[in-house]
Every structure is written in structure tokens, then in C-alpha cells.
Amino acid sequence: MASNRRTFLAATAVGALAAAPPPTATVPRPCPATARAALDQLLAGNRRFAAGRPLHPHESGGIRRALAAGQQPFAVIVGCIDSRVPPELVFDQGLGDLLCTRTAGEVLDEAVLGSIQYGVEELRIPLVLVLGHERCGAIAATLDHLRSGVPVPGHLELLVAEIAPAVHRTRAVPGDWAEHAMRAHTAWVRDVIRADPAFTAAHVDAARFDLDTGLVNLLP
Template identity: 70%
Template structure:
């Protein structure tokens, strides 16, 4: 993947320079049928993160505000989308970003791979979000009890072969697992945190994403809460 990624960055370097300017303030879309004026869409990374964490607290206590008039919202969005954040998360069926952050149709651009593993398609999709849609915030969302992490640890413990395309997942998560193997406590938890932070750092270091703030977070399956990772 590394060689393909270098080629990808070479091709996109010139386009990146023009995308590093100020982010445009995107007007909020009205929610038809609610009887309330539209709330302003978060226009900065800080405001976007505040909105996501506030939505997550609503989700965790079982008081979500969405969905609201999905049919009306769909009609409003038919002419164009203006998501205020991008989330790279895991495919785990219990970790759906729109639900976890209590956001509605058109609010988030979500990319999901097992173990939030990076590849060229993920990088291209994130670049589209940042450069074309002017998304100010990218969240890399890991979670406890991740199946991709468990498969990686199983491979390292036993040396058993991993079938087919699953090998890519194991190869990408293994460095984090090796770095944390000697730490006391839960190896799977340490691996998930280290891998999620590494993905964040890899995106941050890529000039294609200079126009966005990139953070890493952990979702707790038991409490429903999201916590930012250092």
C-alpha cells in the first residue's frame, strides 16, 4: 500500500496547495416540517467537534433528537450536500457514526473499514471530503472489543494464516499490536488505541488533509460514550 500511496500523493500534491485556504461557511439546511428555524451548521473544526460530542451525550443517555422529518430533509439535500464532519470508523454494526453522534441525513460523511484501516480508497474519499466538500473536521473512531484487532492478536499469538483479504487488515493493525504487547493490562485495548492514534497521525501528516483538523476517539460499547484519545 505504501508505494501506491506515494504515487497517489504525487499526483494530488498540486491540487492540495489550492485547497489549504480558508474554509467557507456553509449555511445550515432547513429541516422541513419541524416548525423551528434551521440551526446554524458548525463552520469550524472546534464547533463541529462540540456538536458531535454533544450529540454523543444525547445518544448515550437515550435522548436523541434525530431523525427529524427524513422525507423533508431528503428533499432539501437532493440539490447538494454540506456535511460538517467526516468520520473514519469501523464496520462494526454496533458503531454507526450517525447514531453514535446523533446526527441526521447529510450531516456526516462516513467511511467505514474493519478496524478503521487505511487504504487508497479511504484516503481518496477523505480527500474528497476535505478538498471538495470543505469538511473542517475528520474523526478517526475506534472502539473496544474490535473484531479486526482480535483477529490480529490471534495471528500474532499463534502464527496461523489469515485467509484471503483479511491479511490486509492484520498487516495494518499488527504494528500497533507489536508496539503495545509488553504493556500491562488489556492488549486488545492498548492495540486499538495505538492503531487509532496511528491512523489519525498518518492522516494529519498527509498534506492532502492540511485544510482539516484530525482527531482520534474511542467509542465505549457499554456506556455509549465517545472519548477523545491523546
């Protein structure tokens, strides 16, 4: 009797699987087609994040299966490695939405530029956003080096060398030197990307993330 019951249950399970509809091949997912629409979606997501009401979109199994066949992110984020500034969380986006490249202080090198170019040319992404943030450790380290004159160890020398020009330019500006330097450096990274003919197909902006409020604001 037990053997017959096991056979019946196995046959029932197989039948149910056979009758079940196949996994959805594609999942409808609105993707901003313009830089303005992409920026609006990022800022709307950031407002949800800052208000403590994130949607955590595009994390389902259906989305994951659909993305296995290809990706169509709508923005490139050039950000800092700081653990407090993960772009997907800051902008309340999900799988397949953002192409992120992160280095300390958003420092550019050929690998970063090549990654941005891949997004703009190969994936046709309309928006590149450089995201700086307050109390940036890379900025603080550069300030400390310039104040002390102590040689920079190892690979950190590249970071300091790239950030130092913005630090020097803002030395005489009244107020928070680190904040001024961060803004100047973030805007400089944006301008370098804007001026590169490899990225003319995309709109390039810069923004600042506030660690206290959670809000992102565009830089002039």
C-alpha cells in the same frame, strides 16, 4: 348523481393541490463552520445518544428534499464496520450531517484516503474524526493471528498487516492488550491522516467509543 359527485371531489382535490404552498426549497439547518464547533456538535449528540435521549435530527421530508440539491456535511468520520458503532446513531446526527467511511479496524487504503480527501477538498469539511472502539473484532483477529502464527486467509491479510504494528508496539504494556492495541492503532491512523498534505485544510482527531456506556472520548 354519483358521476357528478366524483367530478366535484376531483375538482376540489385539484383545487386544493393548486392552492397548497410549494415545498420549501431550502431548510434552515445550522452547520458548524469550524472544526471546534463540529467536534462540539458531535460530542453533544453522543451525550444524548449515551443518555438514551437522542433527537434523531434532520430526518424529515423537508430536509430530504433540500438535500437532493446538494450536501454540506460538517465532519468526516473514519470508523470501523462493526455493526454496533454506526456513526450517525452514535453521534445522534441525521441526513447530510456526516461523511462516513468505514473499514474493519479503520484500516486505511487508497480508496479510504481518496474518500477523505473528497470530503476535505471538495466539500470543505473542517473536521476528520477517526473513531475506534473497544472489543474491536479486527484487533482481536490480529492478536489471535500473532499468538497462533496461523496464515491469514485471503483479503484479511491486509487488515492484519495494517493493524499488526500497533499490536507489536503494545505487547509489553500492562493490562488489556487488545485495548492498548486499539488505542495505539486508532491514534496511528489519525497521525497518518494528519501528516498527509492532502488533509492540511482539516483538523484531525481520534476518539474511542465505549460499547458499554455509549460514550465517545477523545484520545491523546
